[in-house]
Amino acid sequence: MAAAQEERFTRQKHDSAYPAHAIDYVTGWRGGSLANVDYVAFYDKPFLKFERLLETYLAFAPRGFRSFRTAMPVWIKEKLFQKDLLRKKLAAQAPGIDWSDRLLFAEHHMSHAASAFYPSPFDEAVVLTLDGVGEWATTSVAIGQGADLQILKEIHFPHSLGLLYSAFTYYLGFKVNSGEYKVMGLAPYGSPKYKDLILENLLDLRDDGSFHLDQRYFNYCTGLEMTNGAFETLLGQPRRRPETDSLEPFHMDVAASVQAATEEAMLCLARALKREYGLPNLCLAGGVALNCVANGKLLRDGAFERIWVQPAAGDAGGAVGAAFSAHHQHLQQPRPARVSGSADGATGAADGMQRAHLGPAFEQGEIERRLQAAEARYEVLDEADLLAATARGLASGKAVGWFQGRMEFGPRALGARSILADPRAAEMQKILNLKVKFRESFRPFAPSVLRQHLPAWFQMDVDSPYMLLVGHVALERAREMSAAEAGLFGIDKLNVVRSEVPAVTHVDYTARLHTVDRHSQPRYRRLLELFHEATGCPMLVNTSFNIRSEPIVCTPEDAFRCFMGTDLDILVIGDCYLDKTAQDPSLARDYSGEFELD
Known part of the structure; x- marks a missing residue:
């Protein structure tokens, strides 16, 4: 609810x-x-x-x-x-x-497992949870059947894929428990030169998917740091100092290497679980399940026919799982049937997470009262005019703050609290990162794409309503790089146009996909349809409505403050349309130094 x-x-x-x-x-x-x-x-x-x-x-x-x-x-x-x-x-x-x-009180990994299985569209599934650590478990395997969910296997602390990834996050100078996204985004700029070094020294990966971390290289058991001197000696360079040391090709290669090692461990686990249990469905939760690059490779590997990931896969989703566990296990309540089918390319049954639109919403009258109190200047438009004006602004290269309906639950903006832009603009990724989000230029953006058009633009034809799967750009939409462009290193790769939608095409020709179908927000879907009619492009850049280290906006006031503190051009809240040029300049804010790096 x-x-x-x-x-x-x-x-x-x-x-x-x-x-x-x-x-x-x-x-x-x-x-x-x-x-x-x-x-x-x-x-x-x-x-x-x-x-x-x-x-x-x-x-x-x-x-x-x-x-x-x-x-x-x-x-x-x-x-x-x-x-x-x-x-x-x-x-x-x-x-x-x-x-x-x-x-x-539910055990940590039971909470994760319940959050993955009970709202999933599957009657029966293998459930895999991976994170840093709960009480003792860092990895668990469960089988879900109907309302029954039983954990059968666990890997215990200190052996943890989540802590391995966090150790590299720390070593690369990013903030543990929030900077892991940066490592994933940085990885395609490098090559996995150190993958074998990781698998031979740090991560002992077995054929059955189990693994062991050599604690001689880590300090998280007893120290206030994640890694130690032996870790630095192994990799050949000291830890990167946050905000002072530049990102060099070495750091990109290290990011690529830990990403590749993590993917191999997850693939090994999934294949072993399919061999052992034979079920076609896999559910995922835990912080490691937010690694959408690895999720995409699991899907393409094909060990499991269908994969469903809890949209709030981290500890926030543990609250949802604890509630599901109480409902189905403690109170022994049955699971509801899921509704199958779709008219627009979506496949399978609907899940129980309501497209993650589970947060607060604001009625039009309340939106207007709050904007008036904030001294915002706005027009109230009917839906047709509102969407037409927004689509025109987007098509002309403007960045839009989009605030509609119930706020999303989980780390992804899914068309309710989003910043939107034209994915065809070659400079849009850099502009949004530096002038709106105030974060590193290398971080990629995701497309929201109309589900029925997904196969024409990307090498994927499954639903991705929670932006938790990465797919490759369709070959016919890609642009082959010249020899000179292919020879570029590191951040120099950023500005190379690789496809018809360069703002959402990462340096490895992939994109973190958010599919929009008939179950999604109707107004957001209609905006995408209008943009498609005007431009021939059935998608928009979609990133969370916030700046670095700030939570996603919740209220109209939050949205207006962010609007006035960034280079956003347009703000759309409910039926209210705000143009930056019409606002009182004295309300502008300098956000750039207000928040620490995330």
Whole structure:
């Protein structure tokens, strides 16, 4: 019915505080309240996690005392007594209820597995979860059948594909738990020169998909850093210093290498699971499942006929999984049937995530009141005029902030809180990165493409409603590089036009695809149709409506502030159309130095 992250309300990225605002929203959806809630489910078991921390510190003692001294006060004061903390917080929001009897705790990887299987369109599936670490598990394999879900295998800490990728994120000078996207985006600029070095020294990968990390090279068990001197010696260079050291071809090759090693591990796992269980469907969750490049290769590999990935595959989706686990496992409720079929190229059954449009929406009157309070200048247009004006602006090269309907749940903007642009413009990727998002120029953008036109433009013909699959540009849409262009290195590759839609074509001729079909937002789909009618191009650049290190916008005020602090040309909120040139210049903001690197 409803889902949202606390960060969207507080505007603090990765806000880990008690989610009072999100609880108010989801329980108040359609007139409800927290007092109407039968159960509250939490996505992991704190005592088991504390046990893992203690056993790890003891195993590595006396190393790690500095980390131990930092972690223990937080655990003893708050995390260890999570149930009591939650009971008190819930009682403050809804007094007079004994919340102790209504609190349920699911293990971390069961939460991930439940979030992947229960809302999936499959009656039966193998469920694979991969992340940094939960309580003990870093990887789990489950089988889902109807309302039954059983975890059969696990790989335990400290052996973790998620932590391996995060270690390289740290080594490359990016922020752990948010900069992993950068490593994935940087990888195509390099070549996987160090893949064998990783597989021979760091990651021992077995034929059955299991793996082992050599802890001599890592420091995450006991230290405050992810890697150590042995790691740097192995790779031959010290860790890149964030924001001060430039990105060199070496760093791009390292990114390509860890990406290739991760893909090989995921492919090995998937093939082994298909051999063992023989099922045609695979569900994925956990932070590693947000690696859409690896997901695309899993799909093309064909070990599994169909793949479904939870759109909020990281820990935010753990809340959804905990709720599903409570509903189907604790309360033993049946799963609903899924509706099959589509008239526009979509295949298979609909899933249970409502295209991830599960967040707050705003009525037109409220939008106007909020914009007036922000001193915004706007026109109110009927839908036909609104969409026509927006399509004209996009076709003329303008960047558009698009705010419609319910906010998305998960890390991807899917046509509700999006920045849109013309994918045919060769300079658009650089313009959006530097002048709107205030982030590194190398980071790629995704296309939103009308589902029925997908096979004509990309080498893929399956639904990708959550932007979690990467596919190659169709050969007939691609442009072959000259010998001089092919010989370029690193960031110099960025400005080479590779296809008819260069703004969404990455340097390896791929794109992170978001398909828009009849289940998607009707107004967004109609905008794509109008743009297609005007230009012959059935897609738009679609990136999240925010700047670096800021959460995706939630309210009309958030959107207007972002609009006035960036080089966006047009803002469309509900039926309101805002032109940047009509705004009061004194309301402009300098966002560029406000947020740290993500």
